[in-house]
Amino acid sequence: MDFSQRLQKVAANPDALTQLGRGLEREALRITPNGKLSGEPHPAALGSALTNKWVTTDFAEPLLEFITPVSQDVDHLLSQLSDIHQFTYSKLGDEKLWPMSMPCVVGDQDEITLAQYGSSNSGRMKTLYREGLKRRYGSIMQVISGVHFNFSFPDTFWDGLFGEQSEQARQDAVSDAYFGLIRNYYRFGWLIPYLFGASPALCGSFLENTESKLDFEKIGCGTYFLPNATALRLSDLGYTNHEQSSLKIGFNGLEQYLDGLRKAIRTPSTEFAKIGVKVDGEYRQLNDNVLQIENELYAPIRPKRVAQNGEKPSEALSRGGVEYIEVRSLDVNPFSPIGITADQVRFLDMFLTWAVLSPSAPMDDAELECWRDNWNRVVLDGRNPELMLKIGCNGERLSVQDWGTRVFTELAEVAEAMDAAAGNEVYQETLARLQKWIEQPAFTLSAQLLDAIREQNGIGSVGERLAAGHAEDLNRRQYQFYSAEVFEQEAAASVERQLQIENGDELSFDAFLDAYFADIK
Template sequence: MTSFPLRLATLAKHPNALKGIARGIEREALRITPEGVLSSLVHPKALGSALTHQWITTDFAESLLEFITPVSYSALETLTQLHDIHRFTYRQLNEELLWPLSMPCYVANDDDIMLAQYGTSNVGRMKALYREGLKHRYGSIMQIISGVHFNFSFPQSFWNALFGVQTEDTRQKSISNAYFNLIRNYYRFGWIIPYLFGSSPALCGSFFKKSTVSLNFKQISADIYYLPYTTSLRLSDLGYTNRAQNVLKIGFNNLEQYLEGVRNAIQTPSKEFANIGVKNEDGYRQLNTNILQIENELYAPIRPKRIAKNSEKPSEALARGGVEYIEVRSLDVNPFSPTGIDDTQIYFLDLFVTWCALADSERMTDYELGCWHDNWNKVVIEGRKPGLTLQIGCNGERLTQAEWGYRVFAELAELAVIMDQAYASDQYQRVCRELVTWFDDSDKTLSARLMKEILEQESIGKVGLTIAANNAKLFSNGNYATFTETQFREETSASLVRQLNIEKANDLSFEQYLAEYFNDSLSL
């Protein structure tokens, strides 16, 4: 008997060990005009401080909103929180809308994209300068691609069931190792996510003309460039990736190996980025000339995380306390959900990442990681191609994507029974039964459904605007389900006060602040 059946049998005896899964969602969305053009307005003051607001901030650009739900132990509550944040935001936007697709709306020039600003504090200026560096390194339009991040952690009862009685130190090491087992399996099998939920099969012409990636795109209008079987251009080399990071060898066999890889990445000089320079007569251009300015620049489909204390960097938090949760970063914005993600996706992600933690997970070499990376690339570029084959590790054996999918879903179905016992429902089995049929019929996938609408209307802009307008109507009506209007108003005001207090507390020059920040990084 392999370890997966053993672990599954253990959980079958203690199904309640799966109760208490914690989740959080981060959703990005561009503000656009009623005409479907990128907004040129600054972040609305009615939404508070982008630096300190708990639930509403910005990512790369002033126009790129990011919504963050609190940690919740109910999938339904997570979705209602996200609905409420959207509802409040829409009611502050006047006539502006939120672009419902991952790939950007029409953008005439990179200079039309206003970098996000966070005030005059050192931390705020550093956040803005980091984005200035991203602009010079990769171009602004690549940075306004939107996605959804899914944060997930297991309850202590889950670890108790798997590991039994342990000392505190041993328990945390076991948990970190288990999360890295999960991460390795996500790299092996996570291509299932863009196959099922990839939603960026086509590009607006304004984006395509700024791309340097050579792919054999078809063009059906000045507005639409696409590939016949693509699932997620966002995850391709054309999208939100960093080819300069291909030289990095960041391993996922354990926490120590991962931290060593991150440490090397933020200290490795780049000849390409050195040509940009750190500073010129007009001011700073980037934080430094290394392959990564800071850890946040590491592009990955999944990350190990721990909540940081005070001014801790992500790797410092991990080194201090081990892995606390994982962040799934390979989700496109779902255009068929007004919040960019729906309950089917959440239940599937619950099920899939739990399976990744329970399934056998051998250590992974750099060579094997490259093999699995090739599978991801094939799926994001031609995932809906009939008979598409993927390699199994690096031993030369191949299966069709559908055959792979059936193998994985056979074990997911077993796990779904136990998870439904824990939650006294049939939601996980229902999702399993539905999604496995998408391997028989790729027209059911989100990318196929969106591509059908784009081809029918012969315009990405029309499709996006229609969805955005419908979402605006939806959120202009109805009541809050989890939050209240008063809570949003109070948080908005409090966030502005928090930013002001941070600015008043500046006691170093910006140059000194940066020097101390990076000196600390060298001592990791």
């Protein structure tokens, strides 16, 4: 069956296209009134960063992360994320949230305080993992922000696509379908940084901590940019693990992926061994393998399953197959107070649905490198009207505009089916707006941001102005999904949960780590 035939099969049941599962994770740096990175600890009024289900931290104390539950309604999803932002702002005092992916003015990396999660073994392990990241890649790289989009199809979608199956056959078929989606994401996902990349420029203080050989141009006293760049966050300037390049983790199925992941967490790294693991009684990293833990794997998209208590991500996948996918290649949208818009979510709905229904042949390492090269071209030069992308590894090339238009032709079928299922035209309207961005790169987020940076003579002034505007918008809005009381209750309850975890520890930290890594020693 081709793409259109598969789409017709699933669209026969409207629930298959209206009950998509979506969750958002948005990262944002806290900044001081003068635009510098905050040196203050995680606000106590937000509760425990270890156990609060909505507000936590990522790499560092000033790097907040906002997490929504799974939602089947786009407006509810964005209302939830907005409410979480609103409550957070009510506890920030005179601090604001930096509205971009690439960090603001940063000094010495040792001034960036690693995220702290209390005295429990699990909390100490989370901080030690970050100590390892700091020593391996540097803290500056780790405070780059992004938006992660978690996405799943309902059972009715798979019923329409596969018909009746046994439980194991369904689990295997769903996992295979998600890996087909992942392969198509590598083939065509460069559309996401092209449309929504929002890091064409960066602060000179960030560049000082890299060894970049890119030919940057300069604006004002400290902003560097590439004229046609879309998402420098996804380039080699961002968080990548060069040690991982030799692992060749494949995406042709669950077992191949898990085999590669297991190898990564068991393969010693000569480079990371130089750091040491425990030196003079102090831990420097969890271990000296290529990956300390599975979360260290750098990838623009990941297969996921909700883990049970004490279960590692790979163990969850092995137990129950792929449950959802995590899209990790979204820059923070600087023009949105919450870092993402409804048009972006709806485009991802359409694109991921198209990717899972389109043919997706197995992919060898050579082909995967071809697609990664396309991504890199778009990231560094995506708005160049003369840019040509590879079509496979046979030497044939196509322009971003021509190839994007081809994809949008089939996305139009998805939009029509989704709108027919819901009884409106919102997906077709979204696609029509974004079609103009394909035809005219000046409409893309990276172009809009670079225009603003040129007009205001630097990234700092743009960021501070946007941050102030977002703060004003969030401070004057009304809660739409949750309430201040609900957030206060969760903050207080999260502190109690952290205390229970700390009081429940029976092992020493050394014994805890030994038990956690027993299967890889």
